[in-house]
Amino acid sequence: MENHNVIVSSSPHIRAKASTRSIMQDVLIALVPSLISGVIFYGFRVLWILALSIGSCVAFEYLWQHLLKKPIRIGDLSAAVTGVLLAFNLPVTVPWWIPVIGAFVSIIIVKELYGGIGSNFMNPAMVGRVFLSVSWPILMTQFCEPFIGHWFGTTDVITSATPLAILKSGEGIEGLPSFVTLFLGGVGGCIGETSALALLLGGLYLVYRRVINLRIPLSFVGAVALLSFLFTNGSLSPFDNMMYHVLSGGLFLGAFFMATDYATSPVAASGQIIMGIGCGLITFMIRRFGGYPEGVSYAILLMNVATPLIDKVCKPKKYGYVRRGSSAKK
Amino acid sequence: MRKLTFKHGIHPRDHKSYTNAIPIRMVEPPELLYFPVQQHIGAPLDILVKPGDKVLKGQKLADSTAPVSVPLHSSVSGTVKDVGMYMHASGVKVPTVVVENDGQDTCVEFIEHDDLDALSKEDIIKLIREGGVVGMGGAGFPTHIKLSPPPEKEIRHIIINGSECEPYLTSDHRVMVEEPGMIIEGLHVIRKLFPQADAYVAIEANKPDAIETMKAEVEGTDIGVLTMQTKYPQGAEKQLIYAVTGKEIPSGSLPMDVGCIVINIDTATAIARAVKQGIPLCRRIVTVSGTMVSKPGNFSVRIGTPFSTVIEAAGGIGAVPGKIIMGGPMMGVAGHSLDVPVVKATSSILLFDQEEAKAGEESPCIRCGRCMSACPIQLRPLYLNAYALKGDWEQCQKENMMDCIECGCCSYVCPAKRHLVQSIRVGKQQLAKRK
Numbered sequence A: 001m002e003n004h005n006v007i008v009s010s011s012p013h014i015r016a017k018a019s020t021r022s023i024m025q026d027v028l029i030a031l032v033p034s035l036i037s038g039v040i041f042y043g044f045r046v047l048w049i050l051a052l053s054i055g056s057c058v059a060f061e062y063l064w065q066h067l068l069k070k071p072i073r074i075g076d077l078s079a080a081v082t083g084v085l086l087a088f089n090l091p092v093t094v095p096w097w098i099p100v101i102g103a104f105v106s107i108i109i110v111k112e113l114y115g116g117i118g119s120n121f122m123n124p125a126m127v128g129r130v131f132l133s134v135s136w137p138i139l140m141t142q143f144c145e146p147f148i149g150h151w152f153g154t155t156d157v158i159t160s161a162t163p164l165a166i167l168k169s170g171e172g173i174e175g176l177p178s179f180v181t182l183f184l185g186g187v188g189g190c191i192g193e194t195s196a197l198a199l200l201l202g203g204l205y206l207v208y209r210r211v212i213n214l215r216i217p218l219s220f221v222g223a224v225a226l227l228s229f230l231f232t233n234g235s236l237s238p239f240d241n242m243m244y245h246v247l248s249g250g251l252f253l254g255a256f257f258m259a260t261d262y263a264t265s266p267v268a269a270s271g272q273i274i275m276g277i278g279c280g281l282i283t284f285m286i287r288r289f290g291g292y293p294e295g296v297s298y299a300i301l302l303m304n305v306a307t308p309l310i311d312k313v314c315k316p317k318k319y320g321y322v323r324r325g326s327s328a329k330k
Numbered sequence B: 001m002r003k004l005t006f007k008h009g010i011h012p013r014d015h016k017s018y019t020n021a022i023p024i025r026m027v028e029p030p031e032l033l034y035f036p037v038q039q040h041i042g043a044p045l046d047i048l049v050k051p052g053d054k055v056l057k058g059q060k061l062a063d064s065t066a067p068v069s070v071p072l073h074s075s076v077s078g079t080v081k082d083v084g085m086y087m088h089a090s091g092v093k094v095p096t097v098v099v100e101n102d103g104q105d106t107c108v109e110f111i112e113h114d115d116l117d118a119l120s121k122e123d124i125i126k127l128i129r130e131g132g133v134v135g136m137g138g139a140g141f142p143t144h145i146k147l148s149p150p151p152e153k154e155i156r157h158i159i160i161n162g163s164e165c166e167p168y169l170t171s172d173h174r175v176m177v178e179e180p181g182m183i184i185e186g187l188h189v190i191r192k193l194f195p196q197a198d199a200y201v202a203i204e205a206n207k208p209d210a211i212e213t214m215k216a217e218v219e220g221t222d223i224g225v226l227t228m229q230t231k232y233p234q235g236a237e238k239q240l241i242y243a244v245t246g247k248e249i250p251s252g253s254l255p256m257d258v259g260c261i262v263i264n265i266d267t268a269t270a271i272a273r274a275v276k277q278g279i280p281l282c283r284r285i286v287t288v289s290g291t292m293v294s295k296p297g298n299f300s301v302r303i304g305t306p307f308s309t310v311i312e313a314a315g316g317i318g319a320v321p322g323k324i325i326m327g328g329p330m331m332g333v334a335g336h337s338l339d340v341p342v343v344k345a346t347s348s349i350l351l352f353d354q355e356e357a358k359a360g361e362e363s364p365c366i367r368c369g370r371c372m373s374a375c376p377i378q379l380r381p382l383y384l385n386a387y388a389l390k391g392d393w394e395q396c397q398k399e400n401m402m403d404c405i406e407c408g409c410c411s412y413v414c415p416a417k418r419h420l421v422q423s424i425r426v427g428k429q430q431l432a433k434r435k
Helices: A020-030 A032-042 A045-067 A078-088 A097-112 A124-135 A163-169 A179-184 A196-208 A215-230 A238-247 A251-258 A269-289 A296-313 B121-130 B171-178 B180-193 B208-218 B237-245 B265-277 B307-313 B370-374 B381-390 B393-398 B409-413 B420-434
Strands: B032-036 B060-063 B078-087 B093-101 B157-162 B198-204 B224-228 B260-264 B283-289 B297-302 B323-326 B333-335 B348-352
Touching: A020 A032, A020 A078, A020 A196, A032 A045, A032 A078, A032 A196, A045 A078, A045 A097, A078 A097, A078 A124, A078 A251, A097 A124, A124 A296, A163 A238, A163 A269, A179 A196, A179 A238, A196 A251, A215 A238, A215 A251, A215 A269, A238 A251, A251 A269, A251 A296, A269 A296, B032 B078, B060 B093, B121 B180, B121 B265, B157 B171, B157 B180, B157 B237, B157 B265, B171 B180, B171 B208, B171 B265, B171 B283, B180 B198, B180 B208, B180 B260, B180 B265, B198 B208, B198 B237, B208 B224, B224 B237, B237 B260, B260 B265, B283 B307, B297 B307, B307 B348, B370 B381, B370 B409, B381 B393, B381 B420, B393 B420, B409 B420
Parallel strands: B157 B198, B157 B260, B198 B224, B283 B348
Antiparallel strands: B032 B093, B078 B093, B283 B297, B323 B333, B323 B348
C-alpha cells in the first residue's frame, strides 16, 4: 500500500493546543478590566483612542508585510496587543494623530525593522510611548481629572498633576489622593495605567493561564516597594511613601504587561528576577533622582536592552552538569 | 505518599483509556513473515539461511560473532522464501529474510533452566544473548551488554521501568496486569547477576491496577513497587533514575556509572523466557491505537508480522490514515506504508486521521520560554534551534546540544509550532560527524 496522503514527519506527532494567537488572545482578555476602568474614569473617548491605536498598529503591520511580500502575520494578534498597550499609555486627551504616530514607531520602527514578532529588542508600545513623550511632552502629560466632566456633560480638559508629580515637587502633598482612590484608579494619568485593581486582576488572569509567571512582576514591584520604604521623601512616612510609589505611575501596567513581554525579557528564571529587580531599581532612581517624575518606561527599556546580556549569563543548570576539569566518569 | 518524579516535563492527554482495560489478544501469524536482519543497535549480522531452507520456530536466521550483537530468530516454522531488500518501518529498504509460514509452529528444542542457582553469571549472560533479547522500549540495545558492566562499576539499583509515559501506549501496562509473574521472574534473573543490588518496579500513577497487581506479586519480597507521578518523559532512563535515586547521570556517562540498570517491562519477560524456558524472542506486545483503528487494543504479535495483518486483527481501517506511527506519539517514527513488519522494537502502531496528522504551520519564536520549562534536561531549546538553523555548531556545542534526549517536550509545548527537536536531531548528527 503506497500512499501519498500519508504524512511522514519528525516526532513528536502531537502538539499542545496553545498557539501564539491563543497567548495573545489571553493578553487581550487580561487587558479588558483596565479598559473598563479607563472608560469609567475618562469616558468614551477612550474607545476612540483605542480603536485608532489598534487599527493603525494592525494596518501598519499588514502594509509592511504586504509590501515586503512577507507572510501576513496580523492573525497572531500581537499587533493588536501592541495597539492596546500603546493606547493604555496615552492620556485620553491626545489628538487623533498621536496614536497613529505611536503605532508607526512601535510597529514599523521597533518591531518590523528588527525582524518582526519575537525579534524586537525593545518593547514596541513602550518605545512608542517614550517617543511620543519626548516629542510632544505637553500633549502627553495633559491628564484629564477623572470623574469630572464626562458623566455630567462638561468635557473641559483639566490638567491634573499625578501623585508622582506631587511627590516629586513636594508641593501640595495634602492634595494626594487616598490609597483607595489610587488603588481603584480614580486619579489623573494615562488611560490604562491608573487602576492598580484592574491591572492586578488582568495580571493574575495571565498568571492563572500560565502566560506569564510572577517572577518579573513580583521582583519589579517588590524592588520599588522596598526602596521607597527605605528612602522616603520629605514629610511622608515610609509606609505612605511606599504605597504612593507602588500604586501610581503605571507600575502595575509596566510590571505585569510590559516588562513581561517575551521578546524583550530574559528566558531563564534567574534572569527574570534580575530583570524585575533591575526595572525596580531604575524606576526608583529616576523617580527619586532623575528629571522625570515617572521612570517605569525608561526602566523597562533599559532592562530590555540588557536582556541579551542577562540571557548570556543566566542559564539553567542542566541535568548531569559536569564541572569543567572534573572527570565525568567518577 | 509523595509521588516520585523529575524536574520539568509535560502533561499531554494520555489517550490510554482506548486500550488499557482490554486483555492482550493474539494475532495469528500470516503466510509470509519478514525479518529485517538489523533489529538491534550494534554490529550487523551475517544471514545464516538461504532461499529454500527449512526453518523451525526459534531457529537462528542471522547471527554475528561481534560482541555488541544479538541473533535473530524465526518466529514461525516454514521455508525461507527470499533474502533481499525490503521496506522497513523507518521508510528505508534493509536486508530482510522472508519466511513462508507452514502453520505447524514446529519448534527447535527449547532447553529449560528451572534452577537459576545451577547457572553461572556467564551462563545467564550467554542465554540472554542467545535469546536475542534487546531493549523493547524502542531503543533496541542488546540487553546482555547492558547487563555486563565492567567489574569496577558496582550496580546498586535495578529498576524495572513500568512508567510507560508515552500517550496511547498500554502494552507494558497490560503485561503488568496479565503477566506479573514473568516480570518478577525476569527480575530474579537480573538480580542473580547483581545480588547486592536492590530492585524496584517503577509505575506511573495512572496505572493503579498495574501497581496493585505488581504489589501483590512482590508481597513478602524485598522488591519495591514505586508509584511515579504521571508526567512525560517519566520513563526516560535519565529521568527515571533521577526520580528513583535522586542521582543525575553526568553528561556522556551511562546509567551504570551511577550504579543503576533500567530494564523495560517486556524486556524483563523476554529475559525470563530466554533464560528459564530457553525460548528466544519471537513475539512482542504491540499497542494498536489511534482514531483510525476500529477495535484498538494490545496484541501479542510474532516478530516479522506485517503491520497490515496486525491492523486487520484490530478491526481494520475504514479510510486512508493521515499518519502511521511506529512507537509512541512523542518519540515514535512516522512511516508511509503498512506493508512493513513488526520488529523487536515495535512497541505500538498508531494510526492518526488526516486531521490529527496535520502539523501546525511554523511561525517565528516569540521567546515565551515554554520549551525551557518543559525540557527535562534543562537545556535551552529555543537557542539550540536558532543555532542549528544557522549552522553555528560551536554554539550548539556550548549549549550542550549532545545532552538532548530528543523526548520532544519542547516541540510539544511550542506555541509557535516550531520544529525544535527536529532541528536539534539534525544538529546532533552534525556534531557527531565533527568529532
